Amino acid sequence: MLSRITLLALQVLAISAKTITYNWDVDWVSASPDGFLRPAVGINGQWPCPSIMADVGDRVVVKVHNCLVNETTAIHFHGIFQQGSNQMDGPAMVTQCPIPPGESFTYDFMIKQTGTYWWHAHVGGQYLDGLRGPLIIHDPEAPFVKEIDEEIVLTVSDWYHEQAPYLIQYFQSGLNEDLHGGSEPVPNATLINEAQNVHFPIKPNKSYLFRVINMGGFAAQYLQFGEHDMDVVEVDGVYTKRHRVSQLFVAAAQRYSVIVKSKRNATQNFAITASMNEDMFDEGVIPVNLNPLVTGWLVYDETKPLPPSPPAINYDGKSQNDIKFIPLDMQKPLGPVTKQIPLNVNFSQNVQNQNRGSFNNISFIAPKVPTLYTALSAPAELVNNPLIYGNNTNPIVLKMGEVVDLLITNYDGGAHPFHLHGHSFQVIARSGAGPDNGPPLTIPKNYSKNAPDAPLRRDTILIYGNGYAVIRFKVDNPGITLFHCHIEWHVEAGLTMVFIEAPTELQKLGLVIPDSHKDVCNKQGIHMKGNAMGRSGGSWLDLTGTPTLPDIDDWGALIESAQPTTVPGANPDPVNPKVRRSRVARFTDSWV
Ligand SMILES: *[C@@H]1O[C@H](CO)[C@@H](O)[C@H](O)[C@H]1NC(C)=O
Ligand SMILES: *[C@@H]1O[C@H](CO)[C@@H](O)[C@H](O)[C@H]1NC(C)=O
Ligand SMILES: *[C@@H]1O[C@H](CO)[C@@H](O)[C@H](O)[C@H]1NC(C)=O
Ligand SMILES: *[C@@H]1O[C@H](CO)[C@@H](O)[C@H](O)[C@H]1NC(C)=O
Ligand SMILES: *[C@@H]1O[C@H](CO)[C@@H](O)[C@H](O)[C@H]1NC(C)=O
Ligand SMILES: *[C@@H]1O[C@H](CO)[C@@H](O)[C@H](O)[C@H]1NC(C)=O
Ligand SMILES: *[C@@H]1O[C@H](CO)[C@@H](O)[C@H](O)[C@H]1NC(C)=O
Ligand SMILES: *[C@@H]1O[C@H](CO)[C@@H](O)[C@H](O)[C@H]1NC(C)=O
Numbered sequence: 001m002l003s004r005i006t007l008l009a010l011q012v013l014a015i016s017a018k019t020i021t022y023n024w025d026v027d028w029v030s031a032s033p034d035g036f037l038r039p040a041v042g043i044n045g046q047w048p049c050p051s052i053m054a055d056v057g058d059r060v061v062v063k064v065h066n067c068l069v070n071e072t073t074a075i076h077f078h079g080i081f082q083q084g085s086n087q088m089d090g091p092a093m094v095t096q097c098p099i100p101p102g103e104s105f106t107y108d109f110m111i112k113q114t115g116t117y118w119w120h121a122h123v124g125g126q127y128l129d130g131l132r133g134p135l136i137i138h139d140p141e142a143p144f145v146k147e148i149d150e151e152i153v154l155t156v157s158d159w160y161h162e163q164a165p166y167l168i169q170y171f172q173s174g175l176n177e178d179l180h181g182g183s184e185p186v187p188n189a190t191l192i193n194e195a196q197n198v199h200f201p202i203k204p205n206k207s208y209l210f211r212v213i214n215m216g217g218f219a220a221q222y223l224q225f226g227e228h229d230m231d232v233v234e235v236d237g238v239y240t241k242r243h244r245v246s247q248l249f250v251a252a253a254q255r256y257s258v259i260v261k262s263k264r265n266a267t268q269n270f271a272i273t274a275s276m277n278e279d280m281f282d283e284g285v286i287p288v289n290l291n292p293l294v295t296g297w298l299v300y301d302e303t304k305p306l307p308p309s310p311p312a313i314n315y316d317g318k319s320q321n322d323i324k325f326i327p328l329d330m331q332k333p334l335g336p337v338t339k340q341i342p343l344n345v346n347f348s349q350n351v352q353n354q355n356r357g358s359f360n361n362i363s364f365i366a367p368k369v370p371t372l373y374t375a376l377s378a379p380a381e382l383v384n385n386p387l388i389y390g391n392n393t394n395p396i397v398l399k400m401g402e403v404v405d406l407l408i409t410n411y412d413g414g415a416h417p418f419h420l421h422g423h424s425f426q427v428i429a430r431s432g433a434g435p436d437n438g439p440p441l442t443i444p445k446n447y448s449k450n451a452p453d454a455p456l457r458r459d460t461i462l463i464y465g466n467g468y469a470v471i472r473f474k475v476d477n478p479g480i481t482l483f484h485c486h487i488e489w490h491v492e493a494g495l496t497m498v499f500i501e502a503p504t505e506l507q508k509l510g511l512v513i514p515d516s517h518k519d520v521c522n523k524q525g526i527h528m529k530g531n532a533m534g535r536s537g538g539s540w541l542d543l544t545g546t547p548t549l550p551d552i553d554d555w556g557a558l559i560e561s562a563q564p565t566t567v568p569g570a571n572p573d574p575v576n577p578k579v580r581r582s583r584v585a586r587f588t589d590s591w592v
Contacts, residue, residue, distance in 0.1 A: 017057040022050070027067040031130060034189035034196055036161050040130035041068065041121070048194035049133040051153065052077075056114045056139050062107040064099060071165070072098035075107060076122035077135055078253060079237050079459050081422050085109045086372060086479025087511050089421060092123035093366040094482055094498065097521040106516045114139035115237035116211040116255040118155075125164035125488045128217040130194075132157075136211060137237075143328060144233050144242075144259060149206040155194065156223060156250060156274045156294075157216035158187035168492045172550070174353035182347070182355025183282035184489045187218060190276050190294035198296040200272070205264045209233075212248060212256045217488035219276035220251040220417070220462060222313050225298060226270035230258035232325055236458035238424055239328040247319040249277075251417040251462040253486040266300030268307065275313040280415055280487075323427065323456050330454040333426060334474055337448070338402045345463070345485075345495065346411040352549055357412075357485065357495030364484075364496035365392040365547050367532035370521075371480045375503045376511065377529040382540050383503040390532025390546055394497035400505050402475040405448075406483075409440050413465040417486040422479060422501065425471040426455040434466030443468045460486055478506035494550065 029042035043049045054060055066073045076090030088109045092098035099105045117135040120127035134153050139145070160167060167185045170176055176183065192198050202208070210230070214221055224247045232243045234257035248256055276292040295309035343359045350356050356363040367374070367390045374389055382388055389395035398404060405428065410416060413436065429447040434440045444450070447470050455472075463469045484496035513528075521528050530536035533543050 019059040021061040051134040065104045066099045074123040079117040090122045095372040128164040132215045148209045151209045155213045156221040158219045159189045161188045183285040192296040199299045202298045208260045214250040223248045223274045238457045240325045249319040253460045270298040272296040333451045339404045342407045357493040362394040363494030368534045373528045388531040397500045398475045400502035409468045419460040419486045422477045422481040423473045424459045425473040429470040431467040433464035440466040478502035
């Protein structure tokens with residue numbers, strides 16, 4: 001039975017809920033956030049892109065018009081579960097067709113969660129070129145709401161001077177494999193609020209809620225405020241017990257809300273510093289002049305000088321361990337666990353000499369029909385059969401109500417921020433980095449016994465080089481649930497897979513696919529029916545011709561001519577150019 005208070009709260013929500021409509025023309029604009037002018041993907045002629053601001057209970061409608069002329073687009077609302085609205089999730093060829101130039105597409109969904117999220121392009125690495133922004137959901141009942149005087153959104157991100165399609169083609173080229181062992185492009189700069197030297201006006205003796213979002217595509221960031229501590233109160237949309245830190249470590253796509261108390265008196269200004277975690281870059285390709293730092297300012301008094309920015313951040317190993325952020329609701333480990341899924345993460349060269357990422361030796365290649373449409377059109381007796389989704393999407397079918405553990409072992413020396421769509425998951429076990437040159441640490445058989453009483457819950461987790469994690473979630477959100485590394489280079493390299501979550505229940509939901517979604521498929525001749533190869537009728541199980549190699553067009557580009565012949569500005573290791581991912585493993589303790 002609902003309590004009186006819950007009923008009252010629901011009534012208040014019902015009265016105040018509103019529809020927020022955004023009309024977005026996605027187009028090329030010029031941007032120079034670090035002083036280097038380049039084309040960027042903006043909205044309505046502007047970059048940085050706008051934020052989505054909503055209250056819990058609102059309906060958000062985003063009408064996207066693709067004015068890019070030469071690239072497709074698609075938008076994902078990161079961390080939004082899309083319960084009952086999987087067709088609005090955004091990843092191209094998973095829950096929708098990409099939106100071609102000249103076409104419009106409407107996203108329309110209810111906001112049932114609270115906290116700090118973001119939105120970004122989910123096709124061809126496009127968010128690296130600028131198509132990204134905060135998504136903030138206010139909650140009148142948030143545990144800290146009475147205490148806060150003012151709220152400030154603070155994004156950190158990495159930024160490139162070259163455009164993503166070009167960099168992807170370079171990254172996935174045999175040339176890069178030969179010269180640099182398949183190294184990822186290293187960003188040129190770090191940004192705060194898509195700029196540098198940003199001033200945040202601060203009044204004395206106030207409580208500020210900073211909503212921190214890493215909107216970058218590769219580097220984790222260390223963030224600190226000069227002489228101001230941060231009280232963490234939210235992690236990826238989950239309220240947490242208040243925990244004070246002096247440095248915050250934010251992997252790509254992760255978010256935190258922190259309370260910062262301003263000084264009682266304003267005798268000086270203070271620096272805000274963010275720094276890329278250079279451990280994530282391959283040795284031998286880090287440009288000698290790379291500046292991983294960006295500075296912003298807590299400005300109490302514009303007439304006073306700005307203090308010098310610290311020359312470097314002192315990486316505090318403890319700041320990397322997010323297990324200390326305990327959910328306020330003290331949710332116990334879910335159980336009993338009905339399914340354990342081992343996932344081995346690895347990189348290796350394919351027959352085209354491309355550096356491909358994989359789960360269990362399978363590198364993702366997009367199907368010919370968006371996977372959601374395969375699930376919606378399949379006969380009831382086949383919808384639970386993973387074969388119809390194509391073996392190169394690595395489909396795993398999950399049954400409604402199952403409690404699933406993903407046992408993820410990282411055979412790669414680099415750290416990876418893994419993101420599960422549609423859920424926040426419990427972190428049941430997690431190691432620090434394993435031995436520098438492998439083999440990876442082994443997940444203890446009794447990991448469940450050592451689980452924390454109230455495990456960290458979030459939607460993106462960094463798994464360290466040659467380390468592991470076990471994450472747990474309940475199958476309660478019918479739809480196609482993408483799981484992938486949030487390093488954009490690795491998405492394009494195939495470090496992606498799909499869970500086909502409760503497909504029988506999905507078919508019964510009666511999802512309405514809006515006309516704009518059908519139109520963009522029709523315009524490109526993409527089928528909305530059939531298996532991963534677009535076959536139906538008597539041929540649902542016929543997957544012949546399933547590609548085993550990535551298609552260059554998957555990289556959002558119409559630029560085969562731009563296949564690089566020289567490597568952009570890299571700094572080959574003269575001693576051993578093929579050396580890959582040899583770096584100091586700083587954090588070797590087991591954390592759970
Ligand atoms: C600071 O603010 C608190 C209330 O938030 C108030 O009680 C206190 O007097 C203030 N102190 C100063 C020095 O303004
Ligand atoms: C400013 O406040 C601090 C305590 O927050 C105090 O130690 C210091 O003396 C104050 N300075 C001035 C100039 O009032
Ligand atoms: C990981 O990939 C390497 C090649 O890069 C290969 O030698 C190794 O056997 C692979 N390990 C697993 C567990 O797949
Ligand atoms: C992946 O490949 C490696 C190396 O070839 C092999 O040892 C391992 O058994 C394979 N794993 C799976 C899940 O197929
Ligand atoms: C789990 O197993 C490890 C050895 O793998 C052992 O050291 C530890 O005590 C065990 N923990 C529990 C709670 O059984
Ligand atoms: C995937 O299926 C295709 C078509 O049936 C087949 O050619 C290919 O060998 C399969 N690949 C794997 C890794 O099973
Ligand atoms: C698309 O056009 C923009 C603006 O002219 C240009 O900067 C960009 O490189 C082009 N992209 C591709 C993939 O050709
Ligand atoms: C940006 O990075 C690329 C790749 O490392 C490099 O080629 C280019 O020279 C850099 N640009 C600047 C201005 O540092």
